[in-house]
Amino acid sequence: MLTPDPDPGPLDAVEPAQAERFSHARTAQSQALLEDYTEMIDDLIRETGEARITDIARQMGVTHPTATKAVARLKREGLAVSRPYRGVFLTETGAEMAERVRGRHRVVVDLLIAVGVPAEAAEIDAEGIEHHVSAATLRAFEDFLKGRG
Amino acid sequence: MLTPDPDPGPLDAVEPAQAERFSHARTAQSQALLEDYTEMIDDLIRETGEARITDIARQMGVTHPTATKAVARLKREGLAVSRPYRGVFLTETGAEMAERVRGRHRVVVDLLIAVGVPAEAAEIDAEGIEHHVSAATLRAFEDFLKGRG
């Protein structure tokens, strides 16, 4: 192809950006499970003093081997530690993630409610939405909420 | 355990609802890929007259075997049809999904911008957020936007 641009068509210019967006969304999604488990384990520890595999599984709505595998991934990624037949604990990194994720979750729920989403729908949808809220978007949400005191 | 409620703890009441939310988010996520491919194939057909595997792959930012597998799933779910070495076409069901998904995507982007999210961040984040926006939330978004002329 010696003429590299034989009528680009309306799509060619937008293509790379769109592909990048899809790719970005896939990456965000791959973090979602880690974020949810981390936040939830932190919740369990705060509220019950420990996070057992059974509790984690029940809270996530999965079977216990699924929870075990998820915790294995958390450990592999340096977010949690655990020893056989003992509870799961967050590393410092994990605790920081839990902190950050909890705050973002709350802001997302509040934002949804602030624009008129019914509370129950806000709670449900936020659980998925939160993982795709970037730092820039989070900041905008916070500013919007602030301007409503 | 004869005493089935030996101090419920603050968490037990909230547990089932939370598990249900996580479960709901997982289900929504399993639809995300179908929605994105369907919308995007419809875009390609509108703008270039057809949707070839290579174009689909490039637009999604994946390799062509990945696109082929995704299209196989679309066909299996009754959203698309295709024949070897020919383009991909949407069924009536697929076209309806594309229509719905396109509208929701636009509303999500507009809502994000309306609450102050920078346009580029809105475009990026919407690609992931959209799949977790329920009918109730979408309606609220539309109402909010309406009340802004």
Added chain:
DNA sequence: ACAAAGATGTAGCCATGTCTACATTTTTGC
């Protein structure tokens, strides 16, 4: 018409995340 280039198909690898089934360990209740 035909060779080269491009598009598509297909096989098979890997990682993730779900499950069921079964084994083992720990905790509980008496």
Added chain:
DNA sequence: GCAAAAATGTAGACATGGCTACATCTTTGT
């Protein structure tokens, strides 16, 4: 202290969604 119950571990199946490598078909250019 010990048997039963509960919790945890582990194996292995299945589905999904990425990828590379290679085979085959179609389109293009001369």
